[in-house]
Amino acid sequence: MARLIIMGPPGSGKGTQAEHIARHFNIPAISTGDLFRAHVGKQTELGIEAGKYMDNGEFVPDSITISMLRERLAEPDANAGCLLDGYPRTVIQIGALDEMLAARREQLDAVIELTVADEELVDRMLRRAKEQGRSDDTETVIQRRLELYRDETRPVVTAYSQRGILLTVDGSGERESITAAAIAAVEKALAG
Numbered sequence: 001m002a003r004l005i006i007m008g009p010p011g012s013g014k015g016t017q018a019e020h021i022a023r024h025f026n027i028p029a030i031s032t033g034d035l036f037r038a039h040v041g042k043q044t045e046l047g048i049e050a051g052k053y054m055d056n057g058e059f060v061p062d063s064i065t066i067s068m069l070r071e072r073l074a075e076p077d078a079n080a081g082c083l084l085d086g087y088p089r090t091v092i093q094i095g096a097l098d099e100m101l102a103a104r105r106e107q108l109d110a111v112i113e114l115t116v117a118d119e120e121l122v123d124r125m126l127r128r129a130k131e132q133g134r135s136d137d138t139e140t141v142i143q144r145r146l147e148l149y150r151d152e153t154r155p156v157v158t159a160y161s162q163r164g165i166l167l168t169v170d171g172s173g174e175r176e177s178i179t180a181a182a183i184a185a186v187e188k189a190l191a192g
C-alpha cells in the first residue's frame with residue numbers, strides 16, 4: 001500500500017505519468033482536475049460552480065475541492081492506497097489532507113515533483129489544445145495557470161521538501177523513461 005502525490009506545473013505531463021505510476025503500484029490515480037471535469041460534463045451543481053473557475057485558469061475554492069476529495073477518498077478502492085494528482089495545490093489543502101489521513105491512521109509515503117522548463121510547458125499545452133480541445137488550454141488561461149502554480153503551489157512543494165518526502169524527477173524526455181525514473185525513486189523511498 002502506497003500513499004503518493006504527484007505534483008508539477010500545468011503541462012508537465014503529470015496526468016499521464018500518474019496513470020502509469022499508479023498502475024505499477026496497483027493503486028487508483030485520483031485527479032481532482034478529472035473529478036471536476038466529470039462534474040462539469042454532467043452539469044452537477046458542483047460542476048457548474050467549479051467550471052466558472054476552471055475556464056479562467058483559477059483554482060476552485062478550497063472548501064469545494066476539499067469536500068470533493070474527502071468523498072473520493074471514502075470510496076473503497078482508496079483503501080489500497082492512492083496517487084493524488086493535482087491535489088494539494090494550496091497550503092490550506094495540505095492541512096486538510098493531513099487531517100483526512102490522520103483520521104485513517106495513514107501517512108504520506110512520497111511526493112513526486114515533475115520539473116519542466118516554462119517554454120516547453122506552454123508549447124505542450126498549446127499542442128494539447130489542438131488535440132484535445134481542453135477549454136482551459138488557451139494562451140492567456142495557460143499563463144494564469146502557470147502563475148498560480150508559481151505563487152500558490154510552489155509553497156506546497158517546499159512544505160513537502162521540508163518534511164523530507166519530496167522526490168524531484170526531470171519531466172522532460174521520453175514518457176517511458178520519466179515513468180521509470182519516478183517509479184525507481186518511489187521504490188527507493190518506500191524501502192526507506
Ligand code: ADP
Nearest residue numbers: 010011032033053054058059060065086087089
Ligand atoms: P493542470 O494542472 O494541467 O492545469 P488539472 O487537470 O490538474 O490541470 O486541473 C484543471 C483545473 O481544475 C485547474 O486549473 C483548477 O481550476 C481545477 N483544480 C484541479 N485541482 C484543483 C485543486 N486541488 N484546487 C483547486 N482547483 C483545482
